[in-house]
Amino acid sequence: MGNCQSGLTPEDREAMAVTKQIDVQLKQDNEVSKQVVKLLLLGAGDTGKSTILKQMKLIHGIGFSNDERKAFKSAIMINIITSAKTLVKAMCQLKIPFGFDPGQIHDPQSQADNAHKGSCAEGLGRELGGDNTLGVSAMSIMAATLERNPVALAARNLYRKTEDENGKDTKQPACAKVIEACDVTFCFSDDITMPSDVYAAILEFWQDPGVKYCYSRSNEFQLLDACAYYLDNVERIARPDYFPTDQDILSARILTTRVTEINFQVQDIPFKVFDLGGQRSERKKWVPYFDDVKAILFLVAISSYNQVCFEDNCTNRMVESMTLFGSICNHAAFRRTAMVVFMNKIDLFRSKLETCPVSLYFPNFTGLCTYENASDFFSRQFVLLNKFPDKKIYVHYTWATDTNQITKVLSTRQSGPVWAVVKQEEKLKK
Ligand SMILES: Nc1nc2c(ncn2[C@@H]2O[C@H](COP(=O)(O)OP(=O)(O)OP(=O)(O)O)[C@@H](O)[C@H]2O)c(=O)[nH]1
Ligand SMILES: [Mg+2]
Known part of the structure; x- marks a missing residue:
């Protein structure tokens, strides 16, 4: 070994010294990384x-x-439009008429009795047949709600009176139609401002007592948890100079x-x-x-x-x-x-x-x-x-x-x- 060492050129010795130094550094780094809590x-x-x-x-x-905040602005707009569209669809699926106010149902039990109760569990399956946006258990949650909740049955009974042959609410207000038709591409544009007709529609829609009641049953369909926060704040978020606050960012849902x-x-x-x-x-x-x-x-x-x-x-x-x-x-x-x-x-x-x-x-x-x-x-x-x-x-x-x-x-x-x-x-x- 000693003989070998003595036969080394100065360049070899320098290379060995560098290797040794690297080894020491690696060992130290390893010690440090062991202390880091992963x-x-x-x-x-x-x-x-x-x-x-x-x-x-x-x-x-x-x-x-600022770039991250801008990206969140786009996500927040998408969260708002998605939430509103989901609620429009759920009003139809859960059969809740616009304007429905559970506080105005004086005798929910008798209203519910007027609805044909037998149709609840199986009838629901039949009505939803072919709509695979709701799974079996999502349907059974809906059925269970109808079984135990006379207000839900009363809403359904009232809805039936406004239904056309396609099962759609004929009294659906214009704001719901604007939301249904809204194209989300504006969320990806450079300036990302909510169109004024969409903003006005969401504002009116979210004040409807039937929509609020539908929101209270959101475990029966897939709705973003941030829905209420964003729809409550839509006036501020729709302003042209809007820039997301920390709280807005914390509420954003990005998978x-x-x-x-x-x-x-x-x-x-x-x-x-x-x-x-x-x-x-x-x-x-x-x-x-x-x-x-x-x-x-x-x-x-x-x-x-x-x-x-x-x-x-x-x-x-x-x-x-x-x-x-x-x-x-x-x-x-x-x-x-x-x-x-x-x-x-x-x-x-x-x-x-x-x-x-x-x-x-x-x-x-x-x-x-x-x-x-x-x-x-x-x-x-x-x-x-x-x-x-x-x-x-x-x-x-x-x-x-x-x-x-x-x-x-x-x-x-x-x-x-x-x-x-x-x-x-x-x-x-x-
Ligand atoms: N009200 C409320 N909302 C919350 C809370 N924690 C998270 N959220 C909201 O729940 C939604 C989902 O939160 P995320 O942090 O994106 O969930 P995640 O676990 O990262 O989801 P994946 O990325 O799909 O795995 C967001 O809209 C959050 O703002 C909470 O404690 N209360
Ligand atoms: Mg996540």
């Missing part, structure tokens, strides 16, 4: 993963560039199809966060990201207990989340990974509980349907899925579009992913 945002589609990533960008000073990565530091701990698409077709892209994961932030939309999946219009969204969590939590690659569950959309959950009892969808929930009981019930269902006895699941109740609440959960050392990672590291050292 965190994956996982969960089913529409549960709020990208919203949490947006909050992380806001909270850790990354924010949004994730490309992985996004951000880096930031919380109290000396460097984080590298990946946001992955949660819809079924996107989940095949997850596996390549499974190496060296220190923490998983698993998002569940707790408000989705009475909704079906967008992908098949059939599977209950909460059941879908549980199945997915079971496979992630018990995956061999995540044996030692800190696991944090965000039970998200608590704002929507709270208001839903007032009208939609959990036991209708989860008969094994038998307690009083309060926020505390119901949220505790769902958390337990998730924690019980964990098959690793030495692994703790950290559960938080979140409202991802509320920056104050998320700041508290994400930035406090004694909570959120930071806490879970610290505790997991302590356990591994033992």
